[in-house]
Amino acid sequence: MPAKMKLTHIDLLRLFESPEYAEVARGFKEQKCAKKTVVCTPYDDGDRIFIVKSGRLRIFLSYDDREFTLALLEPGDIFSTHTRAFAETLDESIILSGSTRMFQQKVVESPEIALVMVKVLGELLKNSITIIEGLAFKDARMRLVDFLVTAAEERGMPHPQGVSVELGLNTEEIANLVGATRQTISSLLNELIKSGVVDKLNRRTLLIRDLPRLKDWNSLS
Ligand code: HEM
Structure with a gap:
């Protein structure tokens, strides 16, 4: 079962460093989080996209006292707060956080960002299918x-x-x-x-x- 969802060669962090994406990058706020910080829960208000700049995050489901980890995020990986999952840092981490609405606009404007998104969501889907396959058959x-x-x-x-x-x-x-x-x-x-x-x-x-x-x-x- 893959423990992570790694972006391919182009990732958003590198994209954001290039001059033509400087304005997109400005839409994201840098947030330094200590180890074991809960970055989001399914009950949060607001709708944000976050990108891991450094460190590691765990995406997990939680029911009563049971937890199931869906993915481990590493630098360059992306997730959102509008899901049924919790996110917490496994190590001290820096995340870039911006509104989903703003990001959606950027995705519409930039085929390159859209392409990176498809790759990320493809990895997430692959990870999810592996998890389902494991739980159903193994x-x-x-x-x-x-x-x-x-x-x-x-x-x-x-x-x-x-x-x-x-x-x-x-x-x-x-x-x-x-x-x-x-x-x-x-x-x-x-x-x-x-x-x-x-x-x-x-x-x-x-x-x-x-x-x-x-x-x-x-x-x-
Ligand atoms: C371009 C910005 C985005 C928009 C406009 C958007 C919009 C949405 C909408 C409308 C839903 C359905 C919500 C519902 O059922 O109530 C959804 C679900 C979801 N989105 Fe996004 N999304 C965006 C980006 C992302 C990103 C970057 C990720 C993570 C990599 C993501 C992960 C998910 C997941 C996992 C769900 C399923 C949630 C669940 O059922 O628990 N989304 N999104």
């Missing part, structure tokens, strides 16, 4: 393996004993992304560690010792 074990394999392929770094993956997430945060309890994820991770497929380098970084075996883990165990 169990927690398969979803965890998908998540780890995707993370290793997207952000893995070569390591003498395999591939190191800085997830930047603790067990509970992985559980919220995969749609399982912390206990389930913790025992599945222990199983993977015991069988020598992965190892913990530190609280938030995993070492994938054997990626092909991890990919096959569902059929092997």
Whole structure:
């Protein structure tokens, strides 16, 4: 399951830096947020678009005491406040925030912004389909393996004993992304560690010792 929705090569941050988009960029206000700041909830008044300038945000649904993470946003990614989701910062972050109405006008005026928007929404849709596919057809074990394999392929770094993956997430945060309890994820991770497929380098970084075996883990165990 992809843990993030990354823009392709053109992103809004770079677009905003060019002189012809300076006026669009002025429509956005910079906001510095500490770690764990709730940026928006489904109950907020007002309708804003926000773009991540630095740091990381988590987009999630919350019912009673349960949470489900829909997406992790990184610099260049965009979201809006007019959804049923909550957004909170995972690290200290800077966001650019502007009114949806103003942004809509800019989208109409600029095919380039419209194109970036289609790409972003396409990524969000892809992420949503992956989540639905996982929840409908796969169990927690398969979803965890998908998540780890995707993370290793997207952000893995070569390591003498395999591939190191800085997830930047603790067990509970992985559980919220995969749609399982912390206990389930913790025992599945222990199983993977015991069988020598992965190892913990530190609280938030995993070492994938054997990626092909991890990919096959569902059929092997
Ligand atoms: C050009 C500016 C935008 C306009 C005019 C706009 C307008 C709308 C409207 C009218 C809805 C339906 C709301 C409802 O059902 O009551 C909607 C839903 C939604 N929009 Fe936007 N939107 C814009 C930009 C964005 C952006 C940039 C994102 C995120 C990347 C986004 C994400 C969503 C999502 C996820 C929903 C579904 C909300 C839900 O059902 O929970 N929108 N939008």
